[in-house]
Amino acid sequence: MAQRTSGAGVPSGPAPLSGVPVPAMASAGRRDAPEAPDFGILKRLARDQLIYLLEQVRAGSPGPGCRGRGCGGGGVGAGSSRCEPPARLPAAPREEGPVHRGRPDEPPGPHRQRLHTQAARGGQAVQGGDPASPQLLRPFYACEMVLEEEGVFGDVTCDEWSFYLLPLDEDIISMELPEFFRDYFLEGDHRWINSIARALQLLNSLYGPFGRAYGIGRCAKMSFELWRDLEGESEGDGQGRKPEIGNVFLMDRDTDYVTALCSQVVYEGLVDDTFRIKCGSVDFGPDVTSSDKSIKVLLNAQDKVFSQIRNEHFSSVFGFLSQKSRNLQAQYDRRRGMDIKQMKNFVSQELKGLKQEHRLLSLHIGACESIMKKKTKQDFQEMIKAEHSLLEGFDIRESTSFIEEHIDRQVSPIESLRLMCLLSITENGLVPKDYRSLKTQYLQSYGPEHLLTFHNLKRIGLLTEQAAGETLTAVESRVSKLVTDRAAGKITDAFNSLARKSNFRAISKKLGLIPRLDGEYDLKLPRDMAYVFSGAYVPLSCKIIEQVLERRGWQGLEEVVRLLNGHEFSVSDSAAEDSAEAQRVVLAVFLGGCTFSEIAALRFLGKERGCKFIFLTTAITNSARVMEAMTEARA
Amino acid sequence: MSRVRADEEEYWHSSKFRAFTFDDEDDELSQLKESKQAVNSLRDIVDDDDDDLERVSWSGEPVGSISWSIKETASSSTSSLEGRDSILQKGSSSYAAFPKQVSSYSLSSLFKGRNKLPSFQSLSDALSDTGVKNYAPDLRRPKAEYKDYINDWSPKDTVRRMQRGKVCSLERFRSLQDKLVLLDEAVAGHDGNVITAVLIFLKRTLRREILFRELEVRQVALCHLIHFLKETGEQKLLLDLLRFLDRTEEVALSQYREHLNIQDVEKRREFLKGCIGLPFSAEDTSHIQDHYTLLERQIIIETNDRHLETSGESEMFRKYPRKASILNMPLVTTLFYSCFYHYTEAEGTFSSPINLKKTFKIPDKQYVLTALAARAKLRAWNDVDALFTTKNWLGYTKKKAPIGFHRVVEILQRNNAPVQVLQEYVRLVEDVETRLSLATKYKCHDVVIETYKDLKDRIQLTAYKCKVERGSAEEEKINSILNNMQIRWKN
Numbered sequence A: 001m002a003q004r005t006s007g008a009g010v011p012s013g014p015a016p017l018s019g020v021p022v023p024a025m026a027s028a029g030r031r032d033a034p035e036a037p038d039f040g041i042l043k044r045l046a047r048d049q050l051i052y053l054l055e056q057v058r059a060g061s062p063g064p065g066c067r068g069r070g071c072g073g074g075g076v077g078a079g080s081s082r083c084e085p086p087a088r089l090p091a092a093p094r095e096e097g098p099v100h101r102g103r104p105d106e107p108p109g110p111h112r113q114r115l116h117t118q119a120a121r122g123g124q125a126v127q128g129g130d131p132a133s134p135q136l137l138r139p140f141y142a143c144e145m146v147l148e149e150e151g152v153f154g155d156v157t158c159d160e161w162s163f164y165l166l167p168l169d170e171d172i173i174s175m176e177l178p179e180f181f182r183d184y185f186l187e188g189d190h191r192w193i194n195s196i197a198r199a200l201q202l203l204n205s206l207y208g209p210f211g212r213a214y215g216i217g218r219c220a221k222m223s224f225e226l227w228r229d230l231e232g233e234s235e236g237d238g239q240g241r242k243p244e245i246g247n248v249f250l251m252d253r254d255t256d257y258v259t260a261l262c263s264q265v266v267y268e269g270l271v272d273d274t275f276r277i278k279c280g281s282v283d284f285g286p287d288v289t290s291s292d293k294s295i296k297v298l299l300n301a302q303d304k305v306f307s308q309i310r311n312e313h314f315s316s317v318f319g320f321l322s323q324k325s326r327n328l329q330a331q332y333d334r335r336r337g338m339d340i341k342q343m344k345n346f347v348s349q350e351l352k353g354l355k356q357e358h359r360l361l362s363l364h365i366g367a368c369e370s371i372m373k374k375k376t377k378q379d380f381q382e383m384i385k386a387e388h389s390l391l392e393g394f395d396i397r398e399s400t401s402f403i404e405e406h407i408d409r410q411v412s413p414i415e416s417l418r419l420m421c422l423l424s425i426t427e428n429g430l431v432p433k434d435y436r437s438l439k440t441q442y443l444q445s446y447g448p449e450h451l452l453t454f455h456n457l458k459r460i461g462l463l464t465e466q467a468a469g470e471t472l473t474a475v476e477s478r479v480s481k482l483v484t485d486r487a488a489g490k491i492t493d494a495f496n497s498l499a500r501k502s503n504f505r506a507i508s509k510k511l512g513l514i515p516r517l518d519g520e521y522d523l524k525l526p527r528d529m530a531y532v533f534s535g536a537y538v539p540l541s542c543k544i545i546e547q548v549l550e551r552r553g554w555q556g557l558e559e560v561v562r563l564l565n566g567h568e569f570s571v572s573d574s575a576a577e578d579s580a581e582a583q584r585v586v587l588a589v590f591l592g593g594c595t596f597s598e599i600a601a602l603r604f605l606g607k608e609r610g611c612k613f614i615f616l617t618t619a620i621t622n623s624a625r626v627m628e629a630m631t632e633a634r635a
Numbered sequence B: 001m002s003r004v005r006a007d008e009e010e011y012w013h014s015s016k017f018r019a020f021t022f023d024d025e026d027d028e029l030s031q032l033k034e035s036k037q038a039v040n041s042l043r044d045i046v047d048d049d050d051d052d053l054e055r056v057s058w059s060g061e062p063v064g065s066i067s068w069s070i071k072e073t074a075s076s077s078t079s080s081l082e083g084r085d086s087i088l089q090k091g092s093s094s095y096a097a098f099p100k101q102v103s104s105y106s107l108s109s110l111f112k113g114r115n116k117l118p119s120f121q122s123l124s125d126a127l128s129d130t131g132v133k134n135y136a137p138d139l140r141r142p143k144a145e146y147k148d149y150i151n152d153w154s155p156k157d158t159v160r161r162m163q164r165g166k167v168c169s170l171e172r173f174r175s176l177q178d179k180l181v182l183l184d185e186a187v188a189g190h191d192g193n194v195i196t197a198v199l200i201f202l203k204r205t206l207r208r209e210i211l212f213r214e215l216e217v218r219q220v221a222l223c224h225l226i227h228f229l230k231e232t233g234e235q236k237l238l239l240d241l242l243r244f245l246d247r248t249e250e251v252a253l254s255q256y257r258e259h260l261n262i263q264d265v266e267k268r269r270e271f272l273k274g275c276i277g278l279p280f281s282a283e284d285t286s287h288i289q290d291h292y293t294l295l296e297r298q299i300i301i302e303t304n305d306r307h308l309e310t311s312g313e314s315e316m317f318r319k320y321p322r323k324a325s326i327l328n329m330p331l332v333t334t335l336f337y338s339c340f341y342h343y344t345e346a347e348g349t350f351s352s353p354i355n356l357k358k359t360f361k362i363p364d365k366q367y368v369l370t371a372l373a374a375r376a377k378l379r380a381w382n383d384v385d386a387l388f389t390t391k392n393w394l395g396y397t398k399k400k401a402p403i404g405f406h407r408v409v410e411i412l413q414r415n416n417a418p419v420q421v422l423q424e425y426v427r428l429v430e431d432v433e434t435r436l437s438l439a440t441k442y443k444c445h446d447v448v449i450e451t452y453k454d455l456k457d458r459i460q461l462t463a464y465k466c467k468v469e470r471g472s473a474e475e476e477k478i479n480s481i482l483n484n485m486q487i488r489w490k491n
Helices: A040-060 A074-079 A091-096 A110-121 A141-149 A179-186 A193-207 A218-233 A257-261 A267-275 A314-333 A340-377 A380-392 A396-408 A413-426 A432-446 A448-460 A469-482 A485-498 A504-511 A529-533 A540-551 A558-563 A596-609 A623-630 B002-014 B027-046 B066-088 B107-111 B119-124 B133-139 B143-148 B155-163 B176-188 B192-205 B208-216 B219-232 B235-244 B248-261 B265-275 B282-311 B315-319 B331-341 B353-359 B364-377 B381-388 B405-414 B419-426 B432-441 B445-455 B458-467 B473-483
Strands: A172-174 A212-216 A247-252 A281-284 A295-298 A568-572 A585-591 A612-617 B389-391 B397-399
Touching (some): A141 B192, A218 A585, A218 B155, A247 A540, A413 A432, A432 B282, A432 B331, A448 B248, A504 A540, A529 A540, B176 B192, B176 B219, B219 B235, B282 B315, B282 B331, B331 B353, B405 B419, B405 B432, B445 B458, B445 B473, B458 B473
Parallel strands (some): A212 A247
Antiparallel strands (some): A212 A568, B389 B397
């Protein structure tokens, strides 16, 4: 999977990051971007380690049948082209089930259950069917405490499968930690920071040393510090190797919630929003496959059809697909009028490829149809319009009543919530009257227990109520009577900074996130990253990365940084002599998840600037996942 | 590093001894814990000082004891292990001075993480896992022997070791001062797992008031404790903590959250009743009150309707059997249900839509949308009509809606309303363009024709002629309009 297939040549000369933007790019950038490093090694490492661990387990289990599910020996390696994600792993050992019988009568409470599962998700597998006798791999201290309290501590053996990184594609590595988002941003728990630091450490030792590191956000800073700390001890690991990744950029998800909350319109994002891509693969149901069964499809650069449309705006996908099918038809048609020898050649060499392409093409066409069907049913057009108004900040009343109606019609609890959050962030909180009324209607439409959801959203800052203007000014005026004007100004600032503000409008203006419309935006020939949102909005996260890379630091962005609540850093490792090529490879680290739209935007930027972005994320996310992480589950 | 490993591996493969390595990563150590219970029962007999277990010294074992036999095997391995460990610990030479022979059976084992450093390194680990259990009893040793060995990592080193997944005892941090320094170091180390480990220790060794007091000024640690208590389900302690912090709203919400775990409706209703008095914000109190009232109402409706359904008396229920119970559904769903099954009931009954509307102060907009959807589903077009008809003081009737008529059209269309019904509402769509596009889409020819006529758009009207059926009334209408000399066409 991580073979180098992009076919881009090795660039000859050094090229600065801040090159002149190359305008046309539909197919390829004018200057070839460097290739991504080979991440296959990550997979091999993880796989070998897992096999090793499972063999450890097996050594203790007496029964036969140890070679279930292709885990023994070459199974994972030779057979499957990808690693199993951690969440699915337990199935493997469970079959041959080792033999610590626990107490089956013991009902572990739901919370304990969560700890168990958590243990399982963080790169750990729970072994044994019954929860009382799990085999944990890398437990948290808290998990061990639970085991001890339950009196099963000795009956359970623990191993770590230090599986931090799952390469989803040539340029995407996921830590598969969707729970990171809630744990860190809502609960304020730092439990995953160590994992992130270790992931950085591993990448640094395999592909580094990173010459320059940039970042913004509290978690980014902490992870960076912890990584440097760990790095300090294992000096020498990556020494003497040719660095492949020259830059690393860490970003907290809370730096930019807006982008994560927008409806996605690039193909890969739409597929994710509509069908949910899980660990790089998607289940296409009967409505897509136009048969009675579902098909699981791997979506990555190996899929020749998908790799050409994944980053495109949805509107240009149809044209591409129909062109492609015409070509395919033409190639099939060539076989008419062939002589025997030619036919033999055709069958042996081309037919298989054509058939494969045919299969993929029909799948993606089916997917497009299904997306269209679903989207027209949901007045997607109207929703996009409302979203764009929110981003631009006009017709707020109209958008508010659109959201209200959306709630009243019980269209979708997640979508309603998403739109409310988008309204709140772009407007720095809802007017108290609107907040009350939307909240009440939401509770009435989707259930009163969502009171808890609203509380979560308020805490995390996604859906807030504007501080009542009167009270603030009252205090201010009282204060200003006592002190001089200048001091009063400072106090006002202090008041303002009390509430964690999103300041989206000001940032948007500062960075020019809303492209000025001069004529129609040609989505087939995008001119900037805004194409991923139909030309209406340049994703903030990507814009920050672009700006910082261009300036090689945060100089000149002081105002933006202030509006983003700070915690920025820029560190260059003078010792690391990175080659010109590594200089142009950027590892973008998203803490709290990144969306396919952001990936597409940065891929576009990379092509424009002749550099290569690689993505490390705690998980692939989208608006629905962000909202679901905040929702209190119905029991 | 890996070369050392390889040598070691080779050694153990060639040796008849099993490797009992006193290394943090060793798996057999955890197996040792299996004998914990056995050892536990011994404890009372041997001595009662737990803490000293940490200070394990391997010298001067009484020959012939079980532990002595371990020592024999263990000592042969120490040299290579020491070498390996000191490499692992490079950069902090002080570590290497201490043999890592921390007893695996100790309170500290609770805090034992197993983060094997660089992940690939562990691939070459050769661990044995048999024949270890027998060694366990050696952990009980005469008290005096522990005294000469002091494991005193500084708080900072302790945190660093834990971050790297090493065994580390926290028991020696006994003064409050030490505990707090330890906690602050853990927070400064940014590793949540370690912070939680320290908190577990503090929670166990400090009176809760003191713990709470100290956490109040340590927000990061406080978040960790709250999250930990939520996850482990220690609700009582959590509530105490929140009360201590004066976070009354969170106390209320946290208690309210528990209703999600109550399956039995009667019990849930009782529980919600109890929630009403909790210190919510004024706004939320009314939501909680509504939640309670709603469930109470649903229970009444459900009992009634289930009876009606099973007895087969009601035609409605025979014709449209219920798909699910109404219990625990949102208010709007309940309203839809009651508009569907109980539309005509008098306001006095609990299940009538008007009663629901009044009780819960449902806004007009929401009410109309829901009623419309329910009546359209039943194809009760007269009810739909009545929903929008208002009389003014002169007695004229007029169609009015709190929502856009395009929305009404959409809902009707989704329920396959006939063109005659649809047409009436399409005509009421205010925006001309929307009206035209809806009318064209749903083939409401009359509306299209009239709109073009109003717009005086001859070209469009002529073009529309080919969309209607030949010889139909619509065609005739178009023709007559086109022939009307009175109209001053704009084109």
